[in-house]
Amino acid sequence: MSEAIKAKIKELEAEYARTQKNKQTEGHLGLVKAKLAKLKRELLEGGTGGGGGGGGGRGFDVSKTGDTRIGFVGFPSVGKSTLLTALTGTESLAAAYEFTTLTAVPGTMTYRGAKIQMVDLPGIIEGAKDGKGRGRQVISTARTCNMLLICLDAMKSMQHKKLIERELDGFGIRLNQEPPDITFRKKEKGGLNYQEIVPQSHLTQETCVQILREYKVHSADVVLRSDITVDQFIDVVEGNRKYMPALYVMNKIDQLTIEELDIICQIPHHVVVSAHHRWNLDELMEKIWEYCNMIRIYTKPKGQIPDYNEPVILHDTSPTVEQFCNRIHRAIMEKGFKYAWVWGTSVKHQPQKCGKDHTLSDEDVVQVVKGSSL
Numbered sequence: 001m002s003e004a005i006k007a008k009i010k011e012l013e014a015e016y017a018r019t020q021k022n023k024q025t026e027g028h029l030g031l032v033k034a035k036l037a038k039l040k041r042e043l044l045e046g047g048t049g050g051g052g053g054g055g056g057g058r059g060f061d062v063s064k065t066g067d068t069r070i071g072f073v074g075f076p077s078v079g080k081s082t083l084l085t086a087l088t089g090t091e092s093l094a095a096a097y098e099f100t101t102l103t104a105v106p107g108t109m110t111y112r113g114a115k116i117q118m119v120d121l122p123g124i125i126e127g128a129k130d131g132k133g134r135g136r137q138v139i140s141t142a143r144t145c146n147m148l149l150i151c152l153d154a155m156k157s158m159q160h161k162k163l164i165e166r167e168l169d170g171f172g173i174r175l176n177q178e179p180p181d182i183t184f185r186k187k188e189k190g191g192l193n194y195q196e197i198v199p200q201s202h203l204t205q206e207t208c209v210q211i212l213r214e215y216k217v218h219s220a221d222v223v224l225r226s227d228i229t230v231d232q233f234i235d236v237v238e239g240n241r242k243y244m245p246a247l248y249v250m251n252k253i254d255q256l257t258i259e260e261l262d263i264i265c266q267i268p269h270h271v272v273v274s275a276h277h278r279w280n281l282d283e284l285m286e287k288i289w290e291y292c293n294m295i296r297i298y299t300k301p302k303g304q305i306p307d308y309n310e311p312v313i314l315h316d317t318s319p320t321v322e323q324f325c326n327r328i329h330r331a332i333m334e335k336g337f338k339y340a341w342v343w344g345t346s347v348k349h350q351p352q353k354c355g356k357d358h359t360l361s362d363e364d365v366v367q368v369v370k371g372s373s374l
């Protein structure tokens with residue numbers, strides 16, 4: 001069954017490769033891509049060892065603790081375990097042979113009051129997403145993280161970066177990409193309502209119709225608010241994509257010359273480190289904080305001083321009071337939230353009475369006032 005799917009994928013990939021890319025063929029190519037996306041999903045969901053659904057495959061059984069979870073992904077022996085030990089103090093066996101780490105090893109650290117869980121993972125190899133090694137388990141666990149550290153050996157070919165990206169991409173993980181700004185809503189009837197708010201350089205109504213037909217969707221609202229690619233459109237139709245921030249951690253820089261270092265520094269989203277010598281880990285943490293969009297909000301119980309030791313961590317550049325409340329307890333918004341007193345840079349007056357839609361800033365202090373407490 002999976003052999004048949006793989007053969008069909010090969011056939012479609014060949015067709016895609018030999019078709020000229022121009023305006024006339026765009027619709028057809030879109031259709032080929034949609035067919036490919038569908039088949040690849042079937043392959044992932046149907047393969048051995050996978051739990052099916054939710055992107056296919058089951059991750060390692062590591063309970064999530066703390067505010068933020070960061071996963072280490074990379075080829076064998078790039079130094080993931082050495083890095084985990086250097087950052088968290090949790091001993092994860094490191095050695096000069098490949099596949100030293102065979103399961104997920106969590107470690108924790110506190111940074112600027114946030115409790116960060118770091119998860120060292122087994123090395124992955126090419127073909128991981130199709131079930132090679134523990135790849136699918138690794139990538140499934142990676143999907144549960146707030147952010148990924150793509151660990152690379154700075155001495156090795158940068159081809160490895162591409163290979164890792166392809167493996168993650170094949171599992172529905174989109175690195176350092178925003179979800180496309182479009183509305184896609186399936187309907188019972190009424191045909192396709194296609195609207196371009198922004199002119200499209202890749203997608204046309206015809207391509208859109210063809211792709212949706214492949215998914216047996218005949219009626220839908222499609223509103224395009226940004227200029228997107230055919231692949232991005234298919235992502236939205238497929239659903240279940242995971243958009244994650246990622247940093248490329250270029251390890252073992254102690255082995256490089258200055259000239260080699262200069263070249264590596266051109267890679268976007270990179271941080272150079274030496275896990276072994278603990279070089280540049282400060283910058284790594286600084287960047288992790290930035291990439292995870294971490295914001296600290298201090299809670300202030302009525303009549304008490306704010307709790308500056310245990311900030312509530314939100315992962316958003318502009319979180320609202322409502323998001324803050326939901327992070328503490330779901331029931332707050334449902335049961336009697338009236339307003340919040342807010343101190344800090346997000347407000348003019350100290351304190352200021354704010355509604356649920358008010359946008360908070362890093363290090364604001366918030367006191368929630370509930371109806372029942374009056």
Ligand SMILES: Nc1nc2c(ncn2[C@@H]2O[C@H](COP(=O)(O)OP(=O)(O)OP(=O)(O)O)[C@@H](O)[C@H]2O)c(=O)[nH]1
Nearest residue numbers: 077078079080081082094095099100101123275276
């Ligand atoms: N020179 C140098 N060697 C390093 C550095 N970090 C790790 N190593 C070495 O690289 C080898 C592999 O390190 P590990 O931490 O086991 O690598 P890993 O990525 O966890 O490997 P697997 O678990 O097998 O996938 C070990 O011999 C480490 O001592 C570094 O910054 N510089």
Ligand SMILES: [K+]
Nearest residue numbers: 077095097100
């Ligand atoms: K190793």
Ligand SMILES: [Mg+2]
Nearest residue numbers: 080081100101
């Ligand atoms: Mg390891």
